[in-house]
Every structure is written in C-alpha cells, then in structure tokens.
Amino acid sequence: MPRQVDHDARRRQIAEAVWRLAARGGLEDVTLRQVAAEAGVSARLLQYYFGTRPQLLLGALEILNTEGEQRARQRIELLGDDPGTHAIVRGVLLELLPLDEERHDRHLVYVAYFVRFLSDPDLAPAARQAPPALENLVTGLLTHAQELGEVRPDVDAPAEAAYLVAGAEGLQSRMLLGQYTPEQAVALIDHQLARVFNAETGERPQPDSA
Amino acid sequence: MPRQVDHDARRRQIAEAVWRLAARGGLEDVTLRQVAAEAGVSARLLQYYFGTRPQLLLGALEILNTEGEQRARQRIELLGDDPGTHAIVRGVLLELLPLDEERHDRHLVYVAYFVRFLSDPDLAPAARQAPPALENLVTGLLTHAQELGEVRPDVDAPAEAAYLVAGAEGLQSRMLLGQYTPEQAVALIDHQLARVFNAETGERPQPDSA
DNA sequence: CGGTTTATGGTTCGATCGAACCATAACACG
DNA sequence: CGTGTTATGGTTCGATCGAACCATAAACCG
Incomplete structure (x- = not known):
C-alpha cells in the first residue's frame, strides 16, 4: 500500500x-x-x-516525539555492542543536548510547547512521559554499574541520576541561549560522570555520534 | 510627585x-x-x-526582571548576617525553583518568552544576562568557601558551580511539570551541596523563606 | 467503462487582532 | 478662574486568523 x-x-x-x-x-x-x-x-x-x-x-x-525517540535509540545503538554502562549513561545524557541542528530544533520546539503542556489536557500526556522515563533509565543504569563495581556503593544512585538528568536539561537551555559551546557542555557532563563512575571504567571521550 | x-x-x-x-x-x-x-x-x-x-x-x-531580582535579594538577606557560604549558595539555587506561587509564575513566564529570546533582538538582552551572572556568583562563593576550608581543594569550583546551577534549572522545569514536589527538589539540591561542602559546615535544612 | 473514494486547490465568512483615532474627565498651575 | 497637560474610555479600520465550503483531478475498484 x-x-x-x-x-x-x-x-x-x-x-x-x-x-x-x-x-x-x-x-x-x-x-x-x-x-x-x-x-x-x-x-x-x-x-x-x-x-x-x-x-x-x-x-x-x-x-x-516518535522521531526523536527513534533517533535517540539509533545513536545509542551506534555505540556498538556492550559499550559499557558509563558510555551508555553518557549517551543518554548527551541526547538531551542540542549537539546538532536536529536536536537543537527539537528541543526548541519542546520549549515552545512547554507552557501549553501545563494547561492543555490534550498536549500534556505527550510531554509528561519522557523525562521521568529518562531518569528511571539512568537510575537503573547506575544501579547496574554499582553491582558491577563500576560505581562506588556509597553513591545514592537515584539522587545522582536525578541530578545528572536535571543538569543535562539545564545545560540544554543554556546551550540554546548560546551560553555554552557543545564542548563546554559535554565537558561538564563528563566531569560529573568521572566523579560518579570509577575512573578506570570511563571510555575515552569519543565524539558524539552524529 | x-x-x-x-x-x-x-x-x-x-x-x-x-x-x-x-x-x-x-x-x-x-x-x-x-x-x-x-x-x-x-x-x-x-x-x-x-x-x-x-x-x-x-x-x-x-x-x-527587576521585581524578581529584588525578591531574590530580599530572600537572601533574610538568611541573617553571615549565614555561611553553604547557606548562601543554597539560597541562590533555591531561588531558581518555583517554591511559591510568585516564583512559579515568574519561571513560567520566562519559559513562555524563551523562544522569542533567541530571535527577537529587543528581548534577547533581558534574558541572556541573568544565567551567567548566577553561575559566576556561585563560582565565586565556592572558591571563597574553598579558601575558608569549607570545600575541599580538589573540587573544580567552576565546573561544580556550573552543574549546580544547571541542575537547579533542570529541576525547575520538572517542578513546573509537576514531576517533583518542592521537598524532593530541595532534597536533591541539598544532596549535591552536602557532597560539595564539607559536612560540618552545612546548615540544618531550614525551610525556604517565603 | 463508470462510479466511488482519495487527494488537492481555491474562496469565502465571521471573529478577532493590533493600532490609530476621537472624545473628555480630572487635576495642576498660573 | 481658566487653560493645558495627564489620564482614561470608546470606536473604528484594515489585516489576518481559523475554519467551512465548493470544486475537481487523479486513482482505484467492480
């Protein structure tokens, strides 16, 4: 057909x-x-x-939404098989940054819709799902990494996951305003990841897969 | 007159x-x-x-803008004299959260204007100033706390300040969407602050001054 | 081949928008 | 007391909006 x-x-x-x-x-x-x-x-x-x-x-x-999910999944899979928990978390967080024109426009469109999400009952469900899902995903990954010994057992996985995601979202806004270069924002995320993950488990900062 | x-x-x-x-x-x-x-x-x-x-x-x-600055300054001063660097940083970060109706509406209005900030040359300067100023302020406070020994010398003050502010901004969006209660968001910020500051310098979580 | 659905363009209507215009109270000052 | 500035309401105009309506070309189906 x-x-x-x-x-x-x-x-x-x-x-x-x-x-x-x-x-x-x-x-x-x-x-x-x-x-x-x-x-x-x-x-x-x-x-x-x-x-x-x-x-x-x-x-x-x-x-x-569906397009964005597809692209994100593609980019994560592009990391290869068994890329390591550190790299996966990094990929998920970088997905929140406007690192190329496609993501730039997409995040910008979300901002344009944002206020409507709060009052319009038709629009609301489309936006309320994604963020908590991301956070749960990262929490799960951190917990998993903890069991593998890649993350020290005394870190509060849910709390760190929540702040990692929130921080990435904040960096997104600042990048859209042109106040951070992609390199600066990625470096800030890597800095936090290096703190949460044990150093030796970290991938070398491979460039964002476009 | x-x-x-x-x-x-x-x-x-x-x-x-x-x-x-x-x-x-x-x-x-x-x-x-x-x-x-x-x-x-x-x-x-x-x-x-x-x-x-x-x-x-x-x-x-x-x-x-001017009204928001006034209110923020008032709330910071309300902490008393010499509240300690930890409490000041905490106050600055909490100012980014919609913890009362006034801040809720204010942050919401900023979101509504956001897209315009990028293209409208008249509107742009009104929004581009605040965020970097906040970040520089927190960086300065952390550096100061480092000199006082309230923050360990091996923490990267600018990087931590940037991520603290970015994280607070991200939590702001999630609170506006109703995905975090004020208590949860404040707890996440306090968790990060407890990590950056030496434990003994922390104020007891005094309620946000309304 | 004939008819029914699918896909597309054009036009029109009532409502609403931003902005200009017209009027006039109220108060200030000499 | 009068006159001019300040502060306010009401009305109107051309443009644009969303949506309904009308038309018809193309494609598919029996």
Whole structure:
C-alpha cells in the first residue's frame, strides 16, 4: 500500500514546517497560512491531514516525539555492542543536548510547547512521559554499574541520576541561549560522570555520534 | 510627585495581567484585548502605558526582571548576617525553583518568552544576562568557601558551580511539570551541596523563606 | 467503462487582532 | 478662574486568523 507512505510523508512534511515555525517565533507564529506557505502546500491540505489547528499542533508534536525517540535509540545503538554502562549513561545524557541542528530544533520546539503542556489536557500526556522515563533509565543504569563495581556503593544512585538528568536539561537551555559551546557542555557532563563512575571504567571521550 | 507612583503602579498592574496570561496559554494568549480584560482596564490604556504590543511584551518582561531580582535579594538577606557560604549558595539555587506561587509564575513566564529570546533582538538582552551572572556568583562563593576550608581543594569550583546551577534549572522545569514536589527538589539540591561542602559546615535544612 | 473514494486547490465568512483615532474627565498651575 | 497637560474610555479600520465550503483531478475498484 503505497498510499500509507504518501500519507505519512505528507504529514511529516507539514509537521516539519510546524517545527521550523515554532522553533523560530514560537507557537503564535504557527498559523495555518504560515504553515501552508512554509510547507509549500495549500492551507486546505492542513485541514485534510490534521483537521483543526489544535489537532495540527498535537499531531506535529507526536511526530516529533516518535522521531526523536527513534533517533535517540539509533545513536545509542551506534555505540556498538556492550559499550559499557558509563558510555551508555553518557549517551543518554548527551541526547538531551542540542549537539546538532536536529536536536537543537527539537528541543526548541519542546520549549515552545512547554507552557501549553501545563494547561492543555490534550498536549500534556505527550510531554509528561519522557523525562521521568529518562531518569528511571539512568537510575537503573547506575544501579547496574554499582553491582558491577563500576560505581562506588556509597553513591545514592537515584539522587545522582536525578541530578545528572536535571543538569543535562539545564545545560540544554543554556546551550540554546548560546551560553555554552557543545564542548563546554559535554565537558561538564563528563566531569560529573568521572566523579560518579570509577575512573578506570570511563571510555575515552569519543565524539558524539552524529 | 505622587504621579510617578500611580504611573508605575498602573504599569505594574498591566504587567501582572501579561504575566498571568503568558503563564497560562503562552504568549499567543497575550492579546491586547485579553490583557485589558485581565487587568480590568480599557485597551486604550495599554497603548498609553506601553505603546505597541512588542513594547508591552518587553516592558512586562523588564518589570518582571527587576521585581524578581529584588525578591531574590530580599530572600537572601533574610538568611541573617553571615549565614555561611553553604547557606548562601543554597539560597541562590533555591531561588531558581518555583517554591511559591510568585516564583512559579515568574519561571513560567520566562519559559513562555524563551523562544522569542533567541530571535527577537529587543528581548534577547533581558534574558541572556541573568544565567551567567548566577553561575559566576556561585563560582565565586565556592572558591571563597574553598579558601575558608569549607570545600575541599580538589573540587573544580567552576565546573561544580556550573552543574549546580544547571541542575537547579533542570529541576525547575520538572517542578513546573509537576514531576517533583518542592521537598524532593530541595532534597536533591541539598544532596549535591552536602557532597560539595564539607559536612560540618552545612546548615540544618531550614525551610525556604517565603 | 463508470462510479466511488482519495487527494488537492481555491474562496469565502465571521471573529478577532493590533493600532490609530476621537472624545473628555480630572487635576495642576498660573 | 481658566487653560493645558495627564489620564482614561470608546470606536473604528484594515489585516489576518481559523475554519467551512465548493470544486475537481487523479486513482482505484467492480
């Protein structure tokens, strides 16, 4: 069924236009006419593929979510098999940083949606899931590393995991504001990881897989 | 000149309406008519006190900034004289958390403005100053504490300060999303502070001064 | 080949937006 | 007392918005 492919491709094309506009001027610039112009299609098509404007916003966000998850998983797998817990945690945290244009725009779009997440009952579930999931993942990885002896038993795994993730999110904002270079932000994360992990278990700072 | 007082009070009244609307629905809900209704004044007054809509957005942000600085300084001074470096750093970091309604709304408004900071040349300077200033302040405090022996000499003060501030900012986002209670967030910060500072220099976790 | 669904463009409508314009109270000062 | 500045409300205009409506080309199906 080649129809389905066309259909999804069209939705994706339109969603990308929404992302670009939201990353620039915020959600208030995401008007049906502007999206249509940015996507190079007629305004009627937005109605056809997404319906009303709130549905367009929601749909574009859902596509961004699934796409982001895919990319993250790919980049983690790109570390090779058995990359070591240290490297995996590092990969998860770096995923939160805007280290390339794709992640830059994605995180920016999330910020543009943020305030809506709090009040809009349709948008809320799309954003409330990811962060705790990440934190639980890191907690699990740290606990695992503790059992392997790669992390000293006196570190509070949940507390450290929570602050590692929170710190990465904070660095994300600052990078978006242009106040940290990618190198500085990565160095700060590596500094914390070097503290949590025993030194000898650390991978050499291999460049972020693009 | 009681005129000036009235003038500023009016501007503040209008700015508060802008904040409330931005904290709910984001900047796209900050329309001149809605602000007028929320503030209980006529739309004409917004023009009179602020001019055009971009000027209103900018003015409301500036008022929020100065007000936020004042409040922060007050709360720090409320710690008493010579509260100890540990307590001061703690106070600075807690200022980033939405621990009361005032800070909740303020941080929310910043998020609503965030995307604009990146593209709007008028808005940008209002937001780019604060974060690095905070970080430098914490770095200075940690270095000072190091000289006093309250922090071990082998900790990297700038790196730890940067991650402390970044972590507090990350916790801020999660609290706004309702994923952390104030107690949990404060506990995470205290956990990090206990690690950076020598144990005996720590104040007992005195409740956040409201 | 004929009909039904799918996919697309164009147009129009009522609502709302930002901003300019017009009016006039209230108070200040000479 | 009068006159001018300050402070406020109301109205209107052109532009734009979201959404509904109308049309039709293309593709698929019996």
